[in-house]
Amino acid sequence: MRISKEELLFINEVTKGPNPFGVFFKYPLESQMAEYKDRVIKSFQTKKLLDRDNKFTKEGIAILMLWEEYRKCEKHLIINKMKLAVYPNRRVIGIADRENEYELIAVDSVVILTSLLKECNYMTEKEKEVSFRQEKITFEQWLEELEDYDGEVIVLGEYINQKVKQEEAYYWKENKGFKYDMSKGSKREISPRSMRLQLMMHLELKKE
Known part of the structure; x- marks a missing residue:
């Protein structure tokens, strides 16, 4: 799934875990915070990650859980430009920087x-x-x-x-x-x- 850098910042703020490996955020100024949150909420609603009541949908919760997994993993790899959280059960969560957005994946290690x-x-x-x-x-x-x-x-x-x-x-x-x-x-x-x-x-x- 592709998500903007603003969207990932928002996801990071509402999930738990250590600072995410290899990902660095640029926070909006205090004066820009309301506009930033409004943009992210509208985008999440369009992507059906939030419902009309601004509650996370099943798809939205799945993304939050995936990001928490990435943050809490003990072992990470960087292979060229892809950053990977590697679990012993052949599960890999990867994130790649695609200019103004990120690509977030969850695959079997064999795919990599x-x-x-x-x-x-x-x-x-x-x-x-x-x-x-x-x-x-x-x-x-x-x-x-x-x-x-x-x-x-x-x-x-x-x-x-x-x-x-x-x-x-x-x-x-x-x-x-x-x-x-x-x-x-x-x-x-x-x-x-x-x-x-x-x-x-x-x-x-x-x-x-």
Whole structure:
């Protein structure tokens, strides 16, 4: 579902939980508050999230519960520009910034993995032997290396209780896959299956 930034601010104010991971709000001035609330209420009524008595409908309550789930989740991922709340039961709640609005989704973790597999053909190739040698490389050096690279990069961060656990990137070129660990400043070659399994681990998927 797509919701405006004003609408999400309103939803955040009427739900409970920690500050939402990766989402920052711009609050209206006190003099603009009445107009802001009036706009959101009219929009929610149009979307049938509020009824004529300004009470949340079943659809509206479902959105509130979904947002509370996102806020209260212990584990979050950032995969490129998508922020995900990841639960062990393969449930993922995602939010993506789409210019003047947000897109809010709730899907099975497999849906996210499938999307990544379509984006990265390397992960679907046959398993191959790779070198286990690690190369120390600074973040600046890694960015310079990417200047001549025109393929896709999966940038992934894992956060527990909003604190960094891992920040890494996966990419592939000339039939070789690589993992760059931003925390350790190290790069190594990685096989198709290992890349796939590591993304599955982040998404709490136990079996291929």
